[in-house]
Amino acid sequence: xxxxxxxxxxTKIFHDVFNDDSIVVRPDLAANDVEGWDSLSHIRLVxxxxxxxxxxxSASEISKLKSVAGxxxxxxxxxxxx
Amino acid sequence: xxxxxxxxxxxxxxxxxxxxxxxxxxxxxxxxxxxxxxxxASFRLxxxxxxxxxxxxxxxxxxxxxLQPLVPFRLAVLSNSTADFIIPTLVGTAARHGIALECIxxxxxxxxQQALSPESVINRAKPDGxxxxxxxxxxxxxxQLGSREEAANVVRQALSFIETARTGxxxxxxxxxxxxxxxxxxxxxxxxxxxVLPGALRYxxxxxxxxxxxxxxxxxxxxxxxxxxxxxxxLAEWHxxxxxxxxxxxxxxxYLPLYAxxxxxxxxxxxxxxxxxxxxxxDNTLWGGVIGDDGxxxxxxAQGDPxxxxxxxxxxxxxxxxxxxxxLAVSSKNNDETARLPFREHPEMxxxxxxxxVFQANWNDKATNIKAIAKELSLxxxxxxxxxxxxxxxxxxHELLPEVAVPELPSDPALYARTLAAAGYFxxxxxxxxxxxxxxxxxxxxxRVGLQTAAGDVDAYLASLEMEITFQPFDETGRxxxxxxxxxxxxxxxxxxxxTEAEVAVAERDTDFFTLQVRLxxxxxxxxxxxxxxxxxxxxxxxxxxxxxxxxxxxxxxxEQMVLGxxxxxxxxxxxxxxxxSYRPTDRNKLVRDHYSKLGFTQVRRDxxxxxxxxxxxxxxxxxxxxxxxxxxxxxPHREASRRVTAHA
Numbered sequence: 238x239x240x241x242x243x244x245x246x247x248t249k250i251f252h253d254v255f256n257d258d259s260i261v262v263r264p265d266l267a268a269n270d271v272e273g274w275d276s277l278s279h280i281r282l283v284x285x286x287x288x289x290x291x292x293x294x295s296a297s298e299i300s301k302l303k304s305v306a307g308x309x310x311x312x313x314x315x316x317x318x319x
Numbered sequence: 320x321x322x323x324x325x326x327x328x329x330x331x332x333x334x335x336x337x338x339x340x341x342x343x344x345x346x347x348x349x350x351x352x353x354x355x356x357x358x359x360a361s362f363r364l365x366x367x368x369x370x371x372x373x374x375x376x377x378x379x380x381x382x383x384x385x386l387q388p389l390v391p392f393r394l395a396v397l398s399n400s401t402a403d404f405i406i407p408t409l410v411g412t413a414a415r416h417g418i419a420l421e422c423i424x425x426x427x428x429x430x431x432q433q434a435l436s437p438e439s440v441i442n443r444a445k446p447d448g449x450x451x452x453x454x455x456x457x458x459x460x461x462x463q464l465g466s467r468e469e470a471a472n473v474v475r476q477a478l479s480f481i482e483t484a485r486t487g488x489x490x491x492x493x494x495x496x497x498x499x500x501x502x503x504x505x506x507x508x509x510x511x512x513x514x515v516l517p518g519a520l521r522y523x524x525x526x527x528x529x530x531x532x533x534x535x536x537x538x539x540x541x542x543x544x545x546x547x548x549x550x551x552x553x554l555a556e557w558h559x560x561x562x563x564x565x566x567x568x569x570x571x572x573x574y575l576p577l578y579a580x581x582x583x584x585x586x587x588x589x590x591x592x593x594x595x596x597x598x599x600x601x602d603n604t605l606w607g608g609v610i611g612d613d614g615x616x617x618x619x620x621a622q623g624d625p626x627x628x629x630x631x632x633x634x635x636x637x638x639x640x641x642x643x644x645x646x647l648a649v650s651s652k653n654n655d656e657t658a659r660l661p662f663r664e665h666p667e668m669x670x671x672x673x674x675x676x677v678f679q680a681n682w683n684d685k686a687t688n689i690k691a692i693a694k695e696l697s698l699x700x701x702x703x704x705x706x707x708x709x710x711x712x713x714x715x716x717h718e719l720l721p722e723v724a725v726p727e728l729p730s731d732p733a734l735y736a737r738t739l740a741a742a743g744y745f746x747x748x749x750x751x752x753x754x755x756x757x758x759x760x761x762x763x764x765x766x767r768v769g770l771q772t773a774a775g776d777v778d779a780y781l782a783s784l785e786m787e788i789t790f791q792p793f794d795e796t797g798r799x800x801x802x803x804x805x806x807x808x809x810x811x812x813x814x815x816x817x818x819t820e821a822e823v824a825v826a827e828r829d830t831d832f833f834t835l836q837v838r839l840x841x842x843x844x845x846x847x848x849x850x851x852x853x854x855x856x857x858x859x860x861x862x863x864x865x866x867x868x869x870x871x872x873x874x875x876x877x878x879e880q881m882v883l884g885x886x887x888x889x890x891x892x893x894x895x896x897x898x899x900x901s902y903r904p905t906d907r908n909k910l911v912r913d914h915y916s917k918l919g920f921t922q923v924r925r926d927x928x929x930x931x932x933x934x935x936x937x938x939x940x941x942x943x944x945x946x947x948x949x950x951x952x953x954x955x956p957h958r959e960a961s962r963r964v965t966a967h968a
Contacts, residue, residue, distance in 0.1 A: 253367040256374060258339065277403050280566045285367060288573060296565045 264306035334362035360415035369411030389419035399457035400569035412579035416587035434487035470517035502549035584746035600707035611810035644754030676761035686719035719775035786947035809907035877945025
């Protein structure tokens with residue numbers, strides 16, 4: 238899957254998880270930029286990404302995540318594994 | 320399929336693409352909030368969507384909106400895992416079951432403290448019920464292997480942990496406790512021996528669950544069988560070690576919607592909102608095939624035939640439901656006599672006429688019939704479940720009577736029983752003598768209720784189906800199916816004349832014939848060829864309608880009017896002034912006795928055997944067409960562009 242397609246899917250996921258269709262998903266988007274992005278919704282976000290791309294992350298991979306770009310890279314690396 | 324049935328709650332209709340728009344509309348205009356919220360909650364929703372509904376509920380409550388007809392329930396959640404994920408999902412799901420849920424959350428892993436202290440958040444809140452969401456990690460289950468006595472001791476301690484919590488909550492708040500059974504972890508120590516060896520985790524948990532079930536008897540508390548739920552989806556699916564480590568989730572978040580639905584069923588049962596009656600379609604639901612066309616020998620509901628056994632397994636479940644007090648009714652598009660035939664004469668049918676309380680077989684729309692059934696049973700329509708294989712019928716009832724539960728069914732009838740059972744419409748927290756008596760009360764009834772006035776705006780519903788009808792003269796491609804329909808159709812068949820494929824080929828080529836093969840599609844899919852017409856030219860200006868038949872699957876959708884419109888369209892272009900139609904009665908086609916009269920023909924003859932002959936002057940004909948798109952293919956040099964019929968007033 239191309240990075241652009243992943244971002245497209247991410248946009249849908251962010252809108253769903255944060256209940257806000259105005260969020261623009263950029264590589265440097267961070268928790269402070271999005272209302273309601275707390276530790277709980279972060280878990281929800283990651284689990285929704287897992288379900289939607291059919292991949293699984295380990296707890297340490299998840300705790301290392303710092304940005305949207307990191308999450309996109311993680312999805313790409315899992316997809317090339319399989 | 321089986322897998323996603325439970326994870327996705329596949330018995331619920333798919334959520335619409337504009338779900339979030341509808342949510343927003345609910346906030347912008349909170350009129351009739353409760354009912355509309357329930358409508359949105361009744362779709363197949365994931366965790367995020369359920370959270371949205373929970374947020375909407377919070378906003379509405381703060382704004383002082385009326386949540387009627389939802390019934391309020393305040394539930395405290397006591398858990399050794401993270402309840403923050405569970406709670407919003409529960410609130411969203413409860414609306415599906417008619418409950419306006421408010422949750423009170425205690426701090427993580429404070430079960431006993433919260434239960435025993437009169438000043439705890441939980442006890443001060445005076446809830447209506449407490450959910451004891453405790454899993455195996457909360458209980459002291461460690462034990463020396465091989466010692467029967469010590470294992471028994473550990474089981475006692477685990478049970479007393481739960482008992483202490485229950486007693487404390489009862490003393491402080493006098494609430495109903497919902498006690499969960501324990502789902503064992505997927506990992507085993509020895510292997511199969513774990514179930515045999517005293518002290519092995521599986522051995523211990525099995526006995527704890529038995530003890531929990533016994534501890535409920537004679538109290539007003541309720542058991543929520545989480546162990547059973549985890550078994551159904553598979554322990555390795557249910558438990559996610561990663562999610563536990565990450566956020567202390569007692570089970571995988573993928574199953575939150577399923578878990579929440581089970582909790583909400585119990586709450587609904589507590590509030591007396593469980594369903595009471597099951598309304599059954601017949602053809603292709605209770606047996607395979609169409610009784611009116613295939614006859615008693617042709618339908619499938621016999622042992623030894625895989626399709627027949629699939630329908631029998633549904634019949635078995637239905638009878639078991641009846642035995643526990645669920646009232647049965649029938650709603651079928653059929654003649655009453657024809658529909659009752661398998662119940663009376665098929666040797667392998669398990670369900671018999673005496674099992675059915677109300678038997679509605681007629682040609683009315685099903686929403687109307689279901690309302691009549693509810694009235695006859697003195698039940699609200701919100702007590703009914705309607706089971707039908709046909710998505711168009713399901714959707715009609717869903718749109719016109721949203722309070723009726725209408726499970727989506729998979730294409731394989733072998734899974735009908737599982738789907739109906741999985742939906743849990745008849746969840747009950749007690750079983751009484753009255754339940755047993757109810758079945759007897761309705762014995763030997765199978766009552767037929769008179770025709771009612773229409774339940775809702777069927778025309779608007781038909782318009783929403785986005786139907787497209789395709790007209791085409793006979794051709795080589797369609798010949799096989801045309802011949803099959805001519806030789807198989809019994810009910811919607813005016814003359815029941817049978818022709819061979821060679822004879823059909825003659826009608827195809829001979830210019831004395833005008834022929835139509837008709838297909839219909841709608842937003843649920845393609846119904847294929849559903850009607851066949853053969854007209855024979857007499858003199859210069861008359862067409863005799865030799866054959867007119869239609870599949871009963873598309874009854875009540877205005878197809879016959881559209882077909883007449885099409886015949887008239889071509890008749891006019893060929894200088895035909897008069898159409899002559901006839902009805903030849905058989906023991907199967909009573910349905911179309913008034914076909915020509917309804918279409919505005921005038922009766923010109925009636926014979927002793929009941930045959931009738933009808934005429935229509937093409938110039939004065941006036942047809943009420945239904946909203947659908949019309950496509951015309953291959954009408955030779957006269958080929959024309961498509962037309963679109965819009966809704967008539």
